[in-house]
Amino acid sequence: MPETYDVTVIGAGVTGAAIARKLSSYKLKTVVVEKECDVSFGVSKANSGIIHGGFHHDFSALKSRLEIRGNILFDQLKEELHFPFKRCGIVVAAFSSDEMRTVEKLYENGIQNGAVGIELCNHDRMLYLEPKLNKDVVGGLFAPGGGIVEPYRLVFSLMESAKKNGVELLTKFKVKSGTLKNDLYTIEAEDGRNIQSRWVINAAGLYCDEISCIFGAEEYTINVRKGEEFLLDKNATAYTSRVVFPVPSKDSKGMLVIPTVEGTTMVGPTATIIDNKEDYSTTKENFKKIFSSARRLVPVVSERDITTSFTGMRPTLEGDDFYIEMSKKKDRFIQVAGIQSPGLTASPAIAEYVKDIMKRNGLELIEKPDYDPNIDKVPRFRNSSKEEIDKLIEENPAYGEIICRCENITEAEIIASIREGHDSLDGIKFYTRARMGRCQGGFCTYKIMKIVCRETGCSMNDITKRGGESWIVNKKIGDFTTGSKS
Amino acid sequence: MKKIEREVLIIGGGSAGMAAAAEIAEKGHSVVIVERESTMGGILNQCIHNGFGLHRFKEELTGPEYAERYVNIINELPIDQYTGMTVTEIDDQKDFKLVYAFSSHEGMVEFKVKAVVLAMGCRERNRGNIGTPGSRPSGVFTAGLAQRLVNIDGLIPGKKCVIVGSGDIGLIMARRLSWVGADVQAVVEIQPYPAGLTRNIVQCLNDFNIPLHLSHIVSKIYGKDRVEGVDITPLIDGIEAPVQTFHIDCDTLLLSVGLVPDNEVSKKAGVIISNQTSGPAVDGNLMTNVEGIFACGNVLHVHDLVDFVTEESIRCGSYVNSYLEGKTKGSQYSVMAGANVRYITPNKFTSDSDNKFYLRSMIVKNQAELVVSLDGREIIRKKQKHVQPSEMISCEIKADLLKSTGLNEKSRLEIGLKS
Ligand SMILES: Cc1cc2nc3c(=O)[nH]c(=O)nc-3n(C[C@H](O)[C@H](O)[C@H](O)COP(=O)(O)OP(=O)(O)OC[C@H]3O[C@@H](n4cnc5c(N)ncnc54)[C@H](O)[C@@H]3O)c2cc1C
C-alpha cells in the first residue's frame, strides 16, 4: 500500500517549502515531492535575492499585495530560521526628468501599498544614501524596507523547519501522473514510486503547466523569461551599501547592482523570453549589456572582478500576475503558478494565502501544541570572532579544519550540510558557500568529495554536482586501458 | 587563546617558505612555519612529473622529491613547524606583529613576531575569470584540480577532454590524461604563442599528437548535467571569426588559464599589491610597504621554475636576517619595466649591494637583447637567445655598476628588451 498523506506539495522551491512549513504547524500529514536531488534546485536557486520594497506594482496585482505582506514577515522568519538576511534598503536611480516622472509613479505605488518609510530623493540625497552611484543621477526613490537574502539558504531553512515539525520530503521524485479516485489522489513518480494524498498543491515553478495538465486541471502555459547575472569577487570595489535599481521599463525591473548578503556583488539580470525551459546558457551579448547598464548606475563595476555567472528562469503567465487558486476542475487541487518575481519576497505570504484557501475549502486546521518554529543555528566560522573560533574549535575540532579557503568554510559546516541531507556538490555549496568564492572550488572540491564519501559511505564515483548525469569523476586509473567501462 | 613568541613567522610551507625558513634558522634566528595543509611542500606535492631541481640540485627530480629534499633540510634545523594550521590575520603593531592562526589541534593561536614572510603561493584562475559563455554543467575543472584528482586520488575526471589555455599545468595534464587512457582532443590558446614552456609543448603535446590551436578561444560550452561539447572559434587579428567556428564533442573541459598570487591575508594587513604582478610591490630587500613584512615565491609573482622560487626565497631569508640584525640596506631607488617588459620585480634597488631582478617579456623573439639603463644611461646590454612571455628572465646587476653613479631620489633603473 502506498503511503497516504493529507497534503502533497509538488515542488520544493521557496513556494513549496514555505507552504510546507506553514502546514507543519497543523495536525496534518504532509509530504513534499521534488524531482531534483535536493531542494531549491529550481528557480529558487538562481535569482537576485532581493526582498522587494513594495513599490514596483500597484495594489491591484495579487503579487503586489503578497509582496508587501511577505516583506513584513521576514524579520520574524530570520529570528526563527537564521538565514542570511539584511534590510539594506533599495534605491532607484533616475537620470533624466522623464525617468524622475516614472519614479514618482513608483512612489505613489509604494504609498498606496503601504511600503514603510518610502521617500523621494534629490541628487544630493541619492549620493548620500549610495556614494558609489553615478554622479549624473538626477534623483530617485529610497525604500528602506527593501533587503537582501540568500535565497537557497532561505529555502533550506524553511524545509528544515518543516521537516523538524513532521513534514516528509521525497527527492528525485519526478511526478509523472496523478489520478483521482474515491477522494484520493494517487501520485506516481517516474521511477515507479507511489503516494496517495487528499490535497495536492501545485508549486512546480516552471513546470506548473505540465503538472496541471497531468492532473487534468486547468490548461495554461508558463512562459519563461530568462535572466543572466554575474557575480563579482567579494573584494570588488563595486560593492554598494544598498540595492541599486534603474528606473524600470514596461516589462522588466531592469538590470541592477546588488550587494549580496554574503559580501559579493551581483549585476543583472537580463530579461529575455525563451522557448526552452532548460536553456541555462549565458551569452556574450548579454554580458556586454549587463556590464554597460550596471556601470551606468555604479561606474566602478568592473568585468575584472567576475568570479562566476548564472542564469535564472522566471515562470510567468499571461497577465504577469501570480495564479493562486483552488482548481475549478479538480477537487482539492491548488494552483500556485506564475510565481515570478517577487516570489521570494512573497513566499511567506503565499504560504498564508494558500493555507487560507484550504481552510475556506473545508480543510480542518488544528494547531499542533508541540509546533516549534525555531531551528538550530549552525555557527559559521566566517562570522565568528577569534575568541569565538577558539571556543568553537575546542568544542568541535572540525571547526579548525578549513576546507574552502576563499569563503572560510570549515569541515564542521560541511558535515552539518551533509547531515541535513545536502550532499551533492551544489547542495553543499548552497548550504555552506564552499566552492562559491573566487577559486570556484579549485582547491577544495576533492576535500569536500572525501568528506562526503566518509560521511555517507558512498564512493567518489557516486558524487554529483547536482544529481542526474552531473558526475564529477567516473573512472579510476586503469579503467580506460582495461576497457571495463565505456 | 594560546600565545607564542618568535622572531619570524613564515606563512606557507611550500618551496618558498621552506627555503626562507632554512636561511633564517641557519643564522640562529627563531622561526616558525605555519602551513595550512597536513604536509609541507605546497604545490610540489601534486607535481609528480619530473623537471624540478635542475638548477638547484643539478639533477632532475619530481615535485615530491624536490619537496622532500627541503623537508629534510628544515627538519635538521631548529624550525617550529605547524601543519594543518591556517593564518587568518596579521596585525601590524609597528615594532612587532601579531599573527593569528588556527588549527583543530591548537585552536586559535596568537604569534608575536618581529618579521613575517609571505609565502602563500598562488591559485588558479577559473571559468568566471575568463567569462566563457554557455551552460554550466559538471565537468569543467581547473587543471590543477584535475592534476590533484589524478595524481593523488587516482581518479580520472573524464574520457574526452578539451584543454583551455596552454599553461604548463594544462600541458602536463594533457600528457597525464593521455597516459591514463583519456582522449585529449585539443588544447586551445587565445594568444598566438603558447603560454607554457617549450619543452612542455614538445613532450606533452607533440609526442602525443594533440593539436594545439593558437589564436583560438572556446566560445561556448554545451551540456545540461555534464559537459557535452564546446565550440571553438579562431581569432583573426584579435577578433572572433564566428563563421569559422567548429565543434568538438567532449565530456570534460580543463582550464589552464593562469595563476594568480594568493594575497588575501596580505591585503588585509595593508600590503600594497602591484597590478602588474598581482603580488606585493616590494623593495630591493623583498620587503613590502609594511615594514617587517617580506614576500617570496609564487605569492610575489608567478614563477615557472621551482629553482627560481628557491633562489629568491633564500635571498628573502637573508634580507630578513639583515632586518633582524639592524643591517638592512639603506637607500632604495625606483625600478621600471622598460620596452617590451610585462613586469619586473622587485620594484626598487639598492646601490650598496648586488641586485637581482626577475622579469617577463611581452614579446616572442629569438636573439633579443636585454638593456639596462640608469637615468637614461645604458649600463648593461646582454644577448638573450630566446624570449617569450612564458619564460621568466633573470637579471643580475652588480653593486659596483651602480656605485658612484650620482644617484638621487629621482634615479630610475629601467630594464627593457630590444628586438
Ligand atoms: C533572474 C531572476 C531574478 C529574480 N529575482 C528575484 C528577487 O530579487 N526577489 C524576489 O522576490 N524574487 C525574485 N525572482 C523570483 C523568484 O526567484 C521566484 O519567484 C521563486 O524562486 C519561485 O519559486 P518556486 O518555488 O515557485 O519555483 P521553483 O523554485 O522553481 O520550485 C519549483 C520546484 O518544482 C520542482 N518540480 C518541477 N516539476 C516537477 C515534477 N514533475 N515533479 C516534482 N517536482 C517538480 C522543480 O524541480 C523545482 O524545484 C527572480 C527570478 C529570476 C529568474
Ligand SMILES: Cc1cc2nc3c(=O)[nH]c(=O)nc-3n(C[C@H](O)[C@H](O)[C@H](O)COP(=O)(O)OP(=O)(O)OC[C@H]3O[C@@H](n4cnc5c(N)ncnc54)[C@H](O)[C@@H]3O)c2cc1C
Ligand atoms: C601546477 C604547477 C606545476 C609546476 N610545474 C613545475 C615544473 O615542472 N618544474 C618546475 O621547476 N617548477 C614547476 N612549477 C613551479 C614551482 O613548482 C612552483 O612555482 C613552486 O613550487 C611554488 O612554491 P611556493 O612556495 O611559492 O608556493 P606553494 O607551493 O603554492 O606553497 C604555498 C603554501 O602556502 C600555504 N598557505 C597559503 N596560504 C596560507 C595561509 N593563510 N596559512 C597557512 N598556509 C598557507 C599553502 O597551503 C601552500 O602549501 C609548477 C607550479 C605549479 C603551480
